[in-house]
Amino acid sequence: MRKISERLKNARISEGFCTICGEFGRLSKDHVPPRCAINIQPMLQKTISEYYSSEEIKPINAHHGSIFKTICRDCNNNILGSLDSEIKKPIEYFLGKLRIYLSGSCYSNIIKVPFNSNLFLKAMVGHLLAATSVESCKNELTESEFYTPLRKFVLGQNEDIKLTHDFYYWFYPNKLQITSQLASFYNDGNFCLCCCMHFFPIAFLITLKERGTYPAQATKLELDDKNLYFNMSPINFKYANFPFVPLYGNQMMLFSSGYTCVSYPRIK
Numbered sequence: 001m002r003k004i005s006e007r008l009k010n011a012r013i014s015e016g017f018c019t020i021c022g023e024f025g026r027l028s029k030d031h032v033p034p035r036c037a038i039n040i041q042p043m044l045q046k047t048i049s050e051y052y053s054s055e056e057i058k059p060i061n062a063h064h065g066s067i068f069k070t071i072c073r074d075c076n077n078n079i080l081g082s083l084d085s086e087i088k089k090p091i092e093y094f095l096g097k098l099r100i101y102l103s104g105s106c107y108s109n110i111i112k113v114p115f116n117s118n119l120f121l122k123a124m125v126g127h128l129l130a131a132t133s134v135e136s137c138k139n140e141l142t143e144s145e146f147y148t149p150l151r152k153f154v155l156g157q158n159e160d161i162k163l164t165h166d167f168y169y170w171f172y173p174n175k176l177q178i179t180s181q182l183a184s185f186y187n188d189g190n191f192c193l194c195c196c197m198h199f200f201p202i203a204f205l206i207t208l209k210e211r212g213t214y215p216a217q218a219t220k221l222e223l224d225d226k227n228l229y230f231n232m233s234p235i236n237f238k239y240a241n242f243p244f245v246p247l248y249g250n251q252m253m254l255f256s257s258g259y260t261c262v263s264y265p266r267i268k
């Protein structure tokens, strides 16, 4: 019998510790990528190691898109729900500009997208915190140099997130949706901890401040930015899945497969 993806156990939880506020209670379902930013369609899911493995592993059917049951109803409805339009508006604007760009009537390789930086960032970080393994919900949250400031930022208790973290984004041209909690990427002397979320048309990466590794086309997000700037040059598309890219020279990476998720359309 074919082995089934370990993502299966992620659907089988009803109570646990919320990965944003840390309260214990009933867990609710969050779409990651957020449902406001994509067309919900039946997807198949695996962990990233299973997806790239040569072993045949049966994926999970995700009938209503990519869902994570890792946050409480309060965080889901009152925090993330109220912020979803801050992702929806710039994504829709970007898709409109992308259509014009692909029609060949643009002379610049940069697409500029107006947005509310603080609210967009809170929404993206919140959904990314939710995109984890249910293992994270089984024990009380512990203090973490990487996660505690991010959780407090989403909860509105830490407006100084730029003191501890950097955020990068770039144009993501692929159908494959990827989420990953802490991955470690070693590049020629620099050791980078990161978590990421990739869905068409954007890839989003969180790193510790001034310790990040990121692809050449990435733009750093600042809290006082008025626009997102996407570098559309196709020369760097091969690194669009960063950090899940082929390794060269003195590069290594380490991640926990159960904390990653790859979703792809059932009908290709």
Ligand SMILES: [Zn+2]
Pocket (backbone or CB within 6 Å): 018, 019, 020, 021, 022, 023, 071, 072, 073, 074, 075, 076
């Ligand atoms: Zn919560």
